[in-house]
Amino acid sequence: xxxVKGVAKIDTVYHIIPxxxxxDQDGDTITQxxxxxxxxxxxxxxxxxxxxxxxxxxxxxxxxxxxxxxxDFRMISFSIDPRHDSAGKLKDYAxxxxxxxxxxxxxxxxxxxxxxxxxxxxxxxxxxxSAAPGGFLHSGAFMLVDKDKRVRGIYNGTxxxxxxxxxxxxxxxxxxxxxxxxxxxx
Amino acid sequence: MISLCCxxxxxxxxxxxxxxxxxxxxxIVLITVLCSNCTTPTEKETIYNQSFDSGKxxxxxxxxxxxxxxxxxxxxxxxxxxxxxxxxTNLDKLPCIIYNxxxxxxxxxxxxxxxxxxxxxxxxxxxxxxxxxxxxxKWGDKKGAVSYEGARMVIEKCKASTSSGL
Numbered sequence: 061x062x063x064v065k066g067v068a069k070i071d072t073v074y075h076i077i078p079x080x081x082x083x084d085q086d087g088d089t090i091t092q093x094x095x096x097x098x099x100x101x102x103x104x105x106x107x108x109x110x111x112x113x114x115x116x117x118x119x120x121x122x123x124x125x126x127x128x129x130x131x132d133f134r135m136i137s138f139s140i141d142p143r144h145d146s147a148g149k150l151k152d153y154a155x156x157x158x159x160x161x162x163x164x165x166x167x168x169x170x171x172x173x174x175x176x177x178x179x180x181x182x183x184x185x186x187x188x189x190s191a192a193p194g195g196f197l198h199s200g201a202f203m204l205v206d207k208d209k210r211v212r213g214i215y216n217g218t219x220x221x222x223x224x225x226x227x228x229x230x231x232x233x234x235x236x237x238x239x240x241x242x243x244x245x246x
Numbered sequence: 247m248i249s250l251c252c253x254x255x256x257x258x259x260x261x262x263x264x265x266x267x268x269x270x271x272x273x274i275v276l277i278t279v280l281c282s283n284c285t286t287p288t289e290k291e292t293i294y295n296q297s298f299d300s301g302k303x304x305x306x307x308x309x310x311x312x313x314x315x316x317x318x319x320x321x322x323x324x325x326x327x328x329x330x331x332x333x334x335t336n337l338d339k340l341p342c343i344i345y346n347x348x349x350x351x352x353x354x355x356x357x358x359x360x361x362x363x364x365x366x367x368x369x370x371x372x373x374x375x376x377x378x379x380x381x382x383x384k385w386g387d388k389k390g391a392v393s394y395e396g397a398r399m400v401i402e403k404c405k406a407s408t409s410s411g412l
Contacts, residue, residue: 118320153323156321156361
């Protein structure tokens with residue numbers, strides 16, 4: 061609580077992403093330490109997803125093109141189907157998609173940990189659902205996370221206008237850290 | 247529709263003519279030339295247009311997310327349909343690829359693709375005729391509506407083969 065001109069205001073308390081430990085497409089361990097000092101975009105997907113993932117991952121590929129040379133920028137796609145998405149499968153997928161995996165990690169972890177992280181960490185929907193296409197229910201949201209591990213924006217990853225808003229917001233967020241980041245695709 | 251549009255354009259031309267005498271003469275010539283092409287769409291064209299439009303809607307719902315609105319695909323994950331040598335040479339296999347899906351490596355325009363495509367086994371003959379009409383005429387250089395009867399036959403054929411028939 062703080063006061064502005066004598067009026068009590070409730071502080072905005074940001075939710076902090078809890079720690080996680082996952083494995084990327086090369087079999088390397090990825091934790092929050094790999095994202096220290098980075099602004100990043102996260103999403104949840106699976107490689108055999110027949111519904112929204114082709115759109116979200118293709119849109120993320122577009123996002124990467126805008127910021128591919130930004131040192132402090134990362135992207136992370138968590139597989140919600142770790143039983144089928146081995147590191148090798150993730151690597152194959154990322155390569156075929158044309159993603160630069162130095163900046164964009166495709167990761168897998170324990171099923172329960174991923175669902176927990178999605179729902180309690182990123183406030184995203186990700187769970188098994190035999191009625192959903194491909195057997196998983198997930199939201200297709202992109203989460204923009206700042207250098208202090210706080211979710212600062214949530215965007216519908218299937219909506220071109222929302223993805224454009226994300227591309228616009230990334231340099232704005234970097235500005236808070238006094239970093240000038242240029243949209244390289246402009 | 248076409249006749250109306252044709253008449254409207256000609257009237258517009260008439261109105262914009264400054265030189266009334268010469269304008270009227272040119273206009274009469276124009277009406278004769280233009281309106282010789284003014285015909286209402288035949289039943290065949292109407293069926294084709296309807297089938298194409300329904301096919302486009304199915305494509306947007308089912309196919310576009312991977313193959314793209316312009317048919318260009320995504321990377322070497324999902325192959326292109328536009329200017330695709332694979333599609334051109336495998337048009338006869340297209341129905342069963344749509345119905346049963348596709349598994350295994352294929353080469354499209356010199357690039358190797360190997361990512362499973364899901365089947366669409368709930369498609370009925372109306373949907374199948376529409377999607378075939380759309381894809382074949384847009385990217386397969388095969389104009390004309392696919393009949394329900396033809397679609398029913400290919401569905402039966404595809405049901406009999408467990409894979410795409412490749």
